[in-house]
Amino acid sequence: xxxxxxxxxxxxxxxxxxxxxxxxxxxxxxxxxxxxxxxxxxxxxxxxxxxxxxxxxxxxxxxxxxxxxxxxxxxxxxxxxxxxxxxxxxxxxxxxxxxxxxxxxxxxxxxxxxxxxxxxxxxxxxxxxxxxxxxxxxxxxxxxxxxxxxxxxxxxxxxxxxxxxxxxxxxxxxxxxxxxxxxxxxxxxxxxxxxxxxxxxxxxxxxxxxxxxxxxxxxxxxxxxxxxxxxxxxxxxxxxxxxxxxxxxxxxxxxxxxxxxxxxxxxxxxxxxxxxxxxxxxxxxxxxxxxxxxxxxxxxxxxxxxxxxxxxxxxxxxxxxxxxxxxxxxxxxxxxxxxxxxxxxxxxxxxxxxxxxxxxxxxxxxxxxxxxxxxxxxxxxxxxxxxxxxxxxxxxxxxxxxxxxxxxxxxxxxxxxxxxxxxxxxxxxxxxxxxxxxxxxxxxxxxxxxxxxxxxxxxxxxxxxxxxxxxxxxxxxxxxxxxxxxxxxxxxxxxxxxxxxxxxxxxxxxxxxxxxxxxxxxxxxxxxxxxxxxxxxxxxxxxxxxxxxxxxxxxxxxxxxxxxxxxxxxxxxxxxxxxxxxxxxxxxxxxxxxxxxxxxxxxxxxxxxxxxxxxxxxxxxxxxxxxxxxxxxxxxxxxxxxxxxxxxxxxxxxxxxxxxxxxxx
Numbered sequence: 001x002x003x004x005x006x007x008x009x010x011x012x013x014x015x016x017x018x019x020x021x022x023x024x025x026x027x028x029x030x031x032x033x034x035x036x037x038x039x040x041x042x043x044x045x046x047x048x049x050x051x052x053x054x055x056x057x058x059x060x061x062x063x064x065x066x067x068x069x070x071x072x073x074x075x076x077x078x079x080x081x082x083x084x085x086x087x088x089x090x091x092x093x094x095x096x097x098x099x100x101x102x103x104x105x106x107x108x109x110x111x112x113x114x115x116x117x118x119x120x121x122x123x124x125x126x127x128x129x130x131x132x133x134x135x136x137x138x139x140x141x142x143x144x145x146x147x148x149x150x151x152x153x154x155x156x157x158x159x160x161x162x163x164x165x166x167x168x169x170x171x172x173x174x175x176x177x178x179x180x181x182x183x184x185x186x187x188x189x190x191x192x193x194x195x196x197x198x199x200x201x202x203x204x205x206x207x208x209x210x211x212x213x214x215x216x217x218x219x220x221x222x223x224x225x226x227x228x229x230x231x232x233x234x235x236x237x238x239x240x241x242x243x244x245x246x247x248x249x250x251x252x253x254x255x256x257x258x259x260x261x262x263x264x265x266x267x268x269x270x271x272x273x274x275x276x277x278x279x280x281x282x283x284x285x286x287x288x289x290x291x292x293x294x295x296x297x298x299x300x301x302x303x304x305x306x307x308x309x310x311x312x313x314x315x316x317x318x319x320x321x322x323x324x325x326x327x328x329x330x331x332x333x334x335x336x337x338x339x340x341x342x343x344x345x346x347x348x349x350x351x352x353x354x355x356x357x358x359x360x361x362x363x364x365x366x367x368x369x370x371x372x373x374x375x376x377x378x379x380x381x382x383x384x385x386x387x388x389x390x391x392x393x394x395x396x397x398x399x400x401x402x403x404x405x406x407x408x409x410x411x412x413x414x415x416x417x418x419x420x421x422x423x424x425x426x427x428x429x430x431x432x433x434x435x436x437x438x439x440x441x442x443x444x445x446x447x448x449x450x451x452x453x454x455x456x457x458x459x460x461x462x463x464x465x466x467x468x469x470x471x472x473x474x475x476x477x478x479x480x481x482x483x484x485x486x487x488x489x490x491x492x493x494x495x496x497x498x499x500x501x502x503x504x505x506x507x508x509x510x511x512x513x514x515x516x517x518x519x520x521x522x523x524x525x526x527x528x529x530x531x532x533x534x535x536x537x538x539x540x541x542x543x544x545x546x547x548x549x550x551x552x553x554x555x556x557x558x559x560x561x562x563x564x565x566x567x568x569x570x571x572x573x574x575x576x577x578x579x580x581x582x583x584x585x586x587x588x589x590x591x592x593x594x595x596x597x598x599x600x601x602x603x604x605x606x607x608x609x610x611x612x613x614x615x616x617x618x619x620x621x622x623x624x625x626x627x628x629x630x631x632x633x634x635x636x637x638x639x640x641x642x643x644x645x646x647x648x649x650x651x652x653x654x655x656x657x658x659x660x661x662x663x664x665x
Contacts, residue, residue, distance in 0.1 A: 006261035008333055009075045010290070012093050014121075015103035016111035017082035020133040022060055024103060024242040024251075025079040031249055032068040034320060038245075061419050062392075063089040063276060065288055065319050065335060073256040076335040084113055085416035087363035088395040092275045092346065094120055095359050096290035096335065099259030100128045101251070106140035106239070109148045112563075112624035118153045120360045125232040127259050131251050135163055135170040136241035143190060146237060153235075158198040160225070160236035161250060162191035173239040173247045198234065199224045229258045263292075264332030270294030270302070270351030274344050277392050278337075283315070286337050287344040289330065292355035296330040296338065304341070306348040314340030346394050363395055364627050365410035366558045366603050367437035369417060374431055379405065385428040389420065401644055411437065439604045441639050442630055443508035443553040444516045445471045451547020452523075455539040455655070462527030463535035465497065469547040470518040474556075475629050478502060482521035489524030496533050497521060500540035504648070509545075509553045511641030515630070516556070519544070538658050541648040549649060554632060555639060558603040561628035563596065564613075566621035571595035573616060581605040582634070600628050604637075 015021040030038045060081040068075050078097065080090045094100075100121055104114060121128050130149060132142055142163050149157045161173035176195050200207040203224045228234035238254055240247020276288035289296075296302055300313045317324040317337045330336040338344075349356050373382045383400060386407055390398035399408040411417055417434045424430045448470040455463040472479060480501050482494055501519060508514040562583075566574055571588060574597065578585055583606075585599025601609070613621045633639075646657040 007073050008261055009073055009256060009259055010078075010096065010098045010262055010333070010335060011075055011255055011259060012078045012080060012097040012100045013103065014080055014090060014100055014117045015082050016105075016108070016113035017084075019082060019103045019105045019108070019111075019114075020242045021082055021103050022079055024101075024131065024133060024240075024248060025066070025077060027242050027245050027248040028070075028077065028252060029066065029068055031245065032070050032252065034066075034068040061086050061089075063093045065276070065337075067318055067320050070252045071256050075252075075255065082113060083415055084116070085412040085414075085419075087113075087116070087412065088393055090117060091120075091360060091362040094124060094126070094362075095357060096273065096275045097126065098262045099255070100126050101131050101255065102128055103131045103133050104145065104149065105134045105137075106132045106142050106145055107134050107137050109145040110152045112626065115152065115624065116362060116626055120362055122154070122232070124357075124360055127230050127232055128235050129229075129251070129254050129258065130157060130235055130237045131247075132237060132239045133242050135239050135247070136244060140170070142239060146194075149237070156198070156228075156233050157235040157237055158195050159191040159239075160195060160254065161238050161247075163239040170239075170241055170246065173250050175250065195221070199228075202228055202233075226258060230260050262333030264355075265293055266295050266332045268293035268332065269354070270296070271353070271355030272296075272350040273356050274341075274346055274348045274350065277344070277346055279388060279392075280339075283339050285342055285344065286339060287341045288335065289338050289350060290335050291330050291332055291350075293332050294351060295332065296350075298328045302341075303351055304344065304348050305351060305353055306345070307343060309343065311341045311343060313338055345391065363412060364558075365395055365397070365412055366440055366627070367411050367413070368440050369409050369411055369437045370435040371407040371409065372433045372435060378430060381428065382424075382430055382432060383407065385424055385430055389423065399644075404644070409434070410440065437607075439558065439607075439639075441510075441512045441558075441633070441641075442516075442556040443510055443512045443514045443548075444556055445469055445514075445548065446552035446554050447471065449547055449550035449552075450522075451543045451545070451550060453539045453543035453546060455535055455542065456530075458655075460530045461532065461535045461538075462525075462530040463493075463539035464523070464525035465521065465536070465539050465543040466523035467543050467547050468520040468522050469544075469551050470520075471551075472516040472518050474516055474631070476516050478505060478515065479518045480520075482524070484521050484524040489526055493526050493531070493533060493536050494521070494524065496536040497524070497540050500537055501544060504541035504544040507641075507643055509548055510555065510639070511643045512555070514548065514553060519547075538655060542651055542654060545648040555637060556630040557633045557637065559628040559631050560601045560603055560606065560625045561599075562601055562626075563598050563624040564621065565594055565596045565623075566617045568593055568595045570617045570621065571597075574621070577609070577612075577616065581609065600631075601625075 013021050013025055026038060029035045060079060063081065064079045066077050068077060078093045080093045102117065102121065104110060132145060134140060135142065146159065160176060162176055163170060164172055164174045176192050199221050206224060225234060229236060236254060236258060238247060238251050240251060242248055271293040272289050272291040274287045274289055278286040280286055296313060296316065298313055298316055301310050302313060303310050316327055316330050318327050319337060324337065327336065330338065371382065371386060373379060386398055390396045395410065397410040421432055421434060424432050451467045451469060453465050455461055480498060484494065505514040564574060568590060578599070581601055583599055583601045585597050589596045610623055613623055646654045648654045
């Protein structure tokens with residue numbers, strides 16, 4: 001009944017943890033005939049849980065790519081982790097999808113991760129289907145959850161199915177597009193009414209028909225809904241119980257008929273992105289690539305735009321469950337695993353960057369931890385293993401302090417820390433511990449000022465720089481520019497300065513990264529005979545630190561936006577806890593015997609609040625938190641971080657240290 005579409009889809013499956021995402025994916029593979037035996041998350045046999053730690057714990061920690069066919073359409077399906085600690089996997093998957101399925105539990109409703117993912121989907125204007133799962137569970141309330149979706153997520157969410165139940169037992173969804181209002185009035189009138197009213201609001205002809213008869217049939221609804229979904233205005237809602245296989249076939253129908261086919265031209269200039277890396281014991285590094293335009297074949301030499309290199313393809317494979325098949329070709333609009341690129345990294349652009357969409361930042365690590373190993377003999381192996389894990393998840397931002405023989409990571413939370421230690425044990429045979437996490441603070445200039453450096457001794461060297469440093473808007477990061485003319489400072493030297501400024505800001509006066517500032521190079525000078533490009537590698541950090549010493553810096557701390565709900569009798573106790581944690585919150589709202597509180601909390605004071613909430617409310621409180629950016633620390637909060645290496649403010653010692661290092665190269 002739908003118009004013919006191109007025979008490929010790239011679809012991501014997203015959800016809050018435990019909403020049934022991997023179970024739904026498993027049912028899709030089974031019902032499409034891709035696998036013969038239905039796997040289970042609980043027994044560790046799910047096709048998309050390939051890591052030992054995923055099978056043992058029953059949670060997804062890495063995005064998993066698989067493929068299936070439905071109604072003649074080939075679907076690249078990406079099952080993403082649901083836990084907030086692995087939000088970076090969701091972030092990378094969003095960039096390569098053309099459509100999304102957002103799974104929401106009919107019992108728990110909209111949860112914190114649901115809202116985070118939803119906002120990213122809206123920012124990217126990605127066509128999305130909402131699948132309300134667990135309709136067979138005690139406490140399922142589809143009408144209440146649907147109202148929650150329309151209130152918290154989008155008023156454009158409308159049911160395209162209705163849950164058909166007998167005596168509160170879910171027996172399957174009914175397609176509202178195939179029946180009239182009269183035919184489904186006895187059991188689905190609220191759902192049909194929402195669907196028809198939404199469609200009528202989008203089309204004048206439907207509105208007149210609805211006002212005359214209040215009965216609109218499929219032929220009129222479909223074109224309007226299809227157009228609205230693909231423009232990301234309408235979000236259709238389906239219903240199911242994936243653990244029983246109910247509603248999954250109807251969901252796949254909607255995926256192939258309502259979500260868009262990928263754009264892309266085989267004959268166009270090559271354009272793609274590496275969005276996931278894996279390591280194979282025999283084949284080496286595996287790069288998962290989404291190709292937007294062009295074609296890649298076995299034995300092709302392909303340009304890596306990000307690294308400025310070319311690498312040869314040895315094999316191209318596609319994932320089917322836990323098997324791979326050698327296809328030898330990757331075409332525009334498709335996804336495949338590419339072998340042979342030993343230097344590829346996550347985020348690398350293949351070919352031209354013109355066809356690659358921008359990334360949507362979701363994951364912001366707010367904690368840092370130190371890695372500890374059992375004995376010095378294991379030190380090289382731990383370093384190599386951590387570097388491999390950091391390649392697969394760049395947000396770990398591994399810092400290897402070789403002089404101090406230390407390794408530091410950035411993490412999202414304690415669950416991720418547990419998974420890292422488990423991976424090091426199961427995959428590399430290394431027993432390590434991670435230190436107590438500490439909050440990642442930042443610094444920002446207090447007021448405007450200048451930094452100056454004349455690096456002219458000891459000869460031969462010549463690099464003169466003057467920077468203007470100004471505070472920026474909160475959340476603006478670094479804005480750098482130069483007003484120096486090329487005849488005073490050659491372009492290649494200016495480019496070197498531009499590359500070194502962000503590195504120089506990694507450690508401020510208190511040892512934290514400096515952010516939210518505007519830096520302008522207002523003066524620069526080189527010498528025809530004495531200047532070497534490395535002179536600006538040395539001079540830039542000294543000029544920047546001189547400027548920060550003149551402007552002064554203040555601490556910024558990470559904040560969380562929260563939504564807290566509990567029975568009214570615990571409200572006073574919870575508000576007192578929030579005040580003690582330096583929380584700021586709006587006037588509580590009383591609703592049906594519960595108190596809802598919204599506001600912001602510092603990360604530093606609330607690390608253990610989620611675990612304490614259960615005892616404070618006897619398990620009846622719920623908490624949703626979202627990263628809310630950095631804010632000024634109160635004056636009484638002073639946290640310094642140990643500096644790595646020599647401080648550029650100690651110019652003589654810094655010059656000697658860096659020049660010695662350069663000499664050894």
